[in-house]
Amino acid sequence: MEARVQACTICHGDEGKGTNDVYFPRLAGKPAGYLYNQLLAFRTGRRHYPPMNYLLEFLPEPYLKAMAEYFAEQHPPLPAIAPPEVSQEVLAHGQGLVTHGDAARSIPACASCHGASLTGMEPAIPGLLGLRPAYVSAQLGAWRYGTRTAKAPDCMQVVAGHLTEDDVKAVAAWLSSLPAPANASPAPKGTYTLPFDCGSQPN
Structure with missing residues (x-):
């Protein structure tokens, strides 16, 4: 599989660790269920990015699962943190939304x-560390405007729909400022309870 995913590493880096391109995300260490859901979404056209749609169009589901499992098993170090390009007030706003939300x-x-x-958390909730702010902003924007969707109930589309542009900027900036934890692996399934049902995370 390492040889077969070389087409992926051109954009996503060796072992899926990411590259200097801010719009290609890190794949390494994310839950296999999450990665599989995204591969399937690109293959079926629910997510729109022509190179990904083309590469995956004819790949069978067992192969997509094997690709997802390969990248889930990779654990290269998280990238170095770039200095924030926003004010402390913006970072504080992002921290508040990430850690407490806004009831x-x-x-x-x-x-x-x-x-x-x-x-x-396993099997399908991704980690948010090691992603650049431009990528996080782009994905939250895609959910806000309906160009990225997930299996119903689409919890991320609902949440993102309540965010403003300033919220998105703040969240993306604060997430990208965080250092790597001692253990960056997803939590085991059932470690904590979600606040609402989410179609991408089976019960």
């Missing part, structure tokens, strides 16, 4: 689904 606006804390350490 008055029906925004749950990112940590309530992605975990207190933000490393995700």
Whole structure:
């Protein structure tokens, strides 16, 4: 499989560790269920990015699962943290949304689904560390505007729909400023309870 995924590493880096391109995410260490869901979404056209749609169009589901499992098993170090390009006030706003949410606006804390350490949970909730702010902003924007969707109930589309542009900028900036935890692996399934049903995370 290492040889077969060389087409992936051109954009996503060796072992899926990411590259200097801010719009290609790190794949390494994310839950296999999450990676499989994304591969399937690109193959079926639910997610739109022509190179990915083309590469995956004719690959069978067992092969997609094998690819997902390969990248889930890789654990290269997280990239070095870049100095924040926003003010301390923006970072504080991002920290508040990530760790506590905003109940008055029906925004749950990112940590309530992605975990207190933000490393995700098996089988299909991804970690949020090691991603550049431009990528996080782009994905939250895609959910806000409906160009990225997931299996119903699409919890991320609901949450992102309550975020403003300033919220997105702040969340992305604060997440990208965090150092790697001692253990960046996703938490085992059932470690914590989600605040609502999410179609991509089976019960």
